[in-house]
Amino acid sequence: MANYNFDEIVDRSGTDAIKVDLLKERFGSDNLISLWVADMDFKSSPAITEAIIERARHGVFGYTCASQSYYDAIINWLARRHQWQVEQDWISYIPGIVKGIAFVVDCFTTKGDKVLIQPPVYHPFRIIPTLHEREVVDNPLRLEAGVYKMDLDDLKQKISGAKVLILCNPHNPGGRVWTRQELIDIAEICYDNNVLVISDEIHSDLAFGHAGHTHVPFASVSEKAAQNSITFMAPSKTFNIAGIVSSFAVVPNDELRERFYSYLEASELRDGHIFAYTATKAAYNDAEDWLDEAKAYIWQNIQFVDEYLRANIPQIKAMIPEASYLVWLDCRQLCLKQEDLVSLFVHDAHLALNDGTIFGQGGEGFMRLNVGSPRKVLEQALNNLKNAINNKIK
Ligand SMILES: Cc1ncc(COP(=O)(O)O)c(C=O)c1O
CATH class of the missing domain: 3.90.1150.10 (Aspartate Aminotransferase, domain 1)
Incomplete structure (x- = not known):
């Protein structure tokens, strides 16, 4: 009903x-x-709206932290919906995924470095590195019988000297939910060539499982993927709360995490806000x-x-x-x-x-x-x- x-x-x-x-x-x-x-x-x-109203009614809006219940909501969601077991200290709030991409580009690359993208793709993947004066290298998708496929041979040819690949998983605008094998292949190539993978998984909760398309978190497909990636996720697309700005990063590798989270902390970028925490908890706990x-x-x-x-x-x-x-x-x-x-x-x-x-x-x-x-x-x-x-x- x-x-x-x-x-x-x-x-x-x-x-x-x-x-x-x-x-x-x-x-x-x-x-x-x-x-x-x-x-x-x-x-x-309504569960999200009610949670926000209830918090607003409290009337005191002082400095707010990411509580245990915030992390639990994310950890349980990823386990329940994506069969991905993550640890609490892998997770950090970030103020938006496009900004997150910019932070990774700024933290892990320098001017002139190559950043790989797979067009046609969400345009900030090109715009952000370009504005940061990085060289964007296209590894175009191939359209085969109306379905986008990754061109791994082209990727192998272009990957030399690149620093980062920005993966759209699932893909916007092509709507592909990459298969486990496709992700394993990308992980292998990028790891072997020292290319860090940013996996943008903002559309992951909206995969049509009933039609046979199950989202696979990139970092979950292999050890090479886990140790060489920064994943971004959010309840924003999922629950139509983009204006609340409540994204988060997941970084399993200790060294990458230390470097990235220190970078974010230097500008207090890991600190979320009251309604981000409230909305994320309500979304993941009560809005399924x-x-x-x-x-x-x-x-x-x-x-x-x-x-x-x-x-x-x-x-x-x-x-x-x-x-x-x-x-x-x-x-x-x-x-x-x-x-x-x-x-x-x-x-x-x-x-x-x-x-x-x-x-x-x-x-x-x-x-x-x-x-x-x-x-x-x-x-x-x-x-x-x-x-x-x-x-x-x-
Ligand atoms: C693939 C992808 N990444 C990121 C975003 C935007 O994320 P945010 O609003 O958190 O920057 C969008 C929005 O359309 C998107 O499609």
């Missing part, structure tokens, strides 16, 4: 939500259906049923989009994600230049999606659709798109 109403349309305007209140700035118009930034339009779990229902709803949204496109817009193909609520749309059969494709979505269909080219090599001809919205909103968006394309073709 459904306990939560994901069909509810929540007006987010005026809440300073990037997804809604920055439309004009980013897309030139307010009058668009917003399906870009990776957060969901659903209310989060909400997550399972949210995932079922998202999965139905994905099927809805896929069926709609097949029936009405066969020139656009949805890549069915193995995790999360981001659907990579292959629009190459429309045979439009990228700027015309973007203009079709924004100006003709009144839709705000992410332009595929921001994700780097391999993104041309693609758009990224966020399906973390009520189905009615998606239906309206797809109707707009169908009409825009029909008008163009006429």
Whole structure:
């Protein structure tokens, strides 16, 4: 029985939500259906909201520490949901995963060092090292029969001299949940070449296990992976609480941990805040049923989009994600230049999606659709798109 109403349309305007209140700035118009930034339009779990309200009612908001119950919530979650046994001192709060990536880049590399990424991939993987004046080296994914695969031969050719590989596990925007074997292979190559792996696992809780896609934490696949990686996770995507900023790092290797956590401590970056701790505990202890229902709803949204496109817009193909609520749309059969494709979505269909080219090599001809919205909103968006394309073709 459904306990939560994901069909509810929540007006987010005026809440300073990037997804809604920055439309004009980013897309030139307010009058668009917003399906870009990776957060969901659903209310989060009531268990989280209630925990925050209760803490707020206390009224005293002094300095706050990461309590035993905070660590227990994370340790139990990782054991229960991902069969990953971690030790308490491996864990540290971090103020966001993109910032975490920047900290690793700053701590473990110097200007001009090579950082490997696997495009098309979440754009800060390229932007952050570039802003830190590191050389970003592309190890592009290969699209085989509509499924992204890692190109390990290309990686072996390019890895010499690199310092870090940023792994997107699961992958955004391609939606792949990497298999244990794929991760073992990456671990082997990186360890043997002294390349530290950052495993960004922000989308891990949203893997569609019922469809055979089980998230495998990178550090759990082998000793080489455990000893040569820094993993970032968060309840932020999982429970739609990105604005609360409640991420954490897991570092099993003693030397890496000592170096990284000393670096963070030098700027007090390991200190979280009241609502991060409160929300993380409520999420991992009391919101599992909400997550399972949210995932079922998202999965139905994905099927809805896929069926709609097949029936009405066969020139656009949805890549069915193995995790999360981001659907990579292959629009190459429309045979439009990228700027015309973007203009079709924004100006003709009144839709705000992410332009595929921001994700780097391999993104041309693609758009990224966020399906973390009520189905009615998606239906309206797809109707707009169908009409825009029909008008163009006429
Ligand atoms: C792969 C990936 N990493 C990190 C983030 C953002 O994480 P944070 O808000 O903690 O910086 C996102 C958000 O879309 C993402 O998709």
